[in-house]
Structure formats: C-alpha cells, structure tokens
Amino acid sequence: MNFFERVYQIVRKVPAGKVTTYGAIARSLGTKDARRVGQALHANPDEGEVPCHRVVDKDGRLAPNFAFSTKGRSAFGGDGWQEQRRRLLAEGVKFRDVIHVDLSKHLWKLE
DNA sequence: CCGATGACGCGCC
DNA sequence: GGGCGCGCCATCG
Numbered sequence: 580m581n582f583f584e585r586v587y588q589i590v591r592k593v594p595a596g597k598v599t600t601y602g603a604i605a606r607s608l609g610t611k612d613a614r615r616v617g618q619a620l621h622a623n624p625d626e627g628e629v630p631c632h633r634v635v636d637k638d639g640r641l642a643p644n645f646a647f648s649t650k651g652r653s654a655f656g657g658d659g660w661q662e663q664r665r666r667l668l669a670e671g672v673k674f675r676d677v678i679h680v681d682l683s684k685h686l687w688k689l690e
Numbered sequence: 691c692c693g694a695t696g697a698c699g700c701g702c703c
Numbered sequence: 704g705g706g707c708g709c710g711c712c713a714t715c716g
Contacts, residue, residue: 610712614713615712643697
C-alpha cells in the first residue's frame with residue numbers, strides 16, 4: 580500500500596462534522612512531510628470516497644487552492660476554499676471566521 | 691540531471 | 704499578529 584492510499588484510508592474515517600489536519604495525518608504515517616499529504620489529496624481520485632474537504636491545515640485554515648484536479652484541472656479556479664467552506668458548513672462545522680474552522684470543537688483525533 | 695514547485699509546519703523577528 | 708526562511712520530498716519542466 581503506497582503513501583497516497585494510506586492518506587485516503589485515514590481521511591475516509593473522518594466523520595461528517597469533523598475535520599483533521601495535514602500534519603496530524605503525516606505524523607500518524609510516520610513522516611513530518613505534511614506537504615506530501617497535500618499532494619495526495621490534490622491528486623484525489625474520487626471525492627465521493629475521500630472527503631478531502633474535511634482536511635485543513637494546523638490553524639484550521641482551509642486550503643487556499645482547494646480544488647478537484649482529479650480530471651487534470653481544478654474545478655473551482657483559485658477560489659476552491661469557498662466550496663470547501665460550504666461543504667463543511669453543510670455538515671454543521673463552525674467557523675472562527677470566514678476561512679478558519681473552529682478546531683477546538685471539530686478536530687478529529689486520529690486513531 | 692537539476693532546479694523550481696507545492697492542498698504544510700515551525701521557528702524567528 | 705503578519706511576514707520570512709528553512710526543512711520536508713515526490714513531481715515536474
């Protein structure tokens with residue numbers, strides 16, 4: 580099982596209304612390279628199976644260039660984080676401000 | 691082959 | 704707090 584698959588496996592376990600962070604995932608995989616986790620999600624093969632909008636950075640900030648590039652291009656241009664925010668709000672996630680998730684209430688602890 | 695890049699994070703100023 | 708530099712390492716040009 581490669582790195583990407585392991586990232587997806589973890590993200591799939593995050594329940595609706597909860598979020599996790601790139602760094603937390605990286606550490607649970609035994610690496611400090613959070614950037615590679617981001618790469619994996621950017622190459623996310625199927626949003627339906629991997630709820631990548633539930634992954635934020637360590638400050639709860641949404642991905643500035645969040646986008647589904649699975650088909651080779653981003654579907655939301657440079658404002659993908661807006662789509663990410665909508666999805667989280669729809670799941671009941673609260674925000675500290677327009678782009679920061681309230682981690683103290685929604686951070687999901689990895690197994 | 692090599693340098694630049696990036697859905698990140700942390701330490702310093 | 705905002706901005707900058709560096710480490711990280713697979714990919715890309």
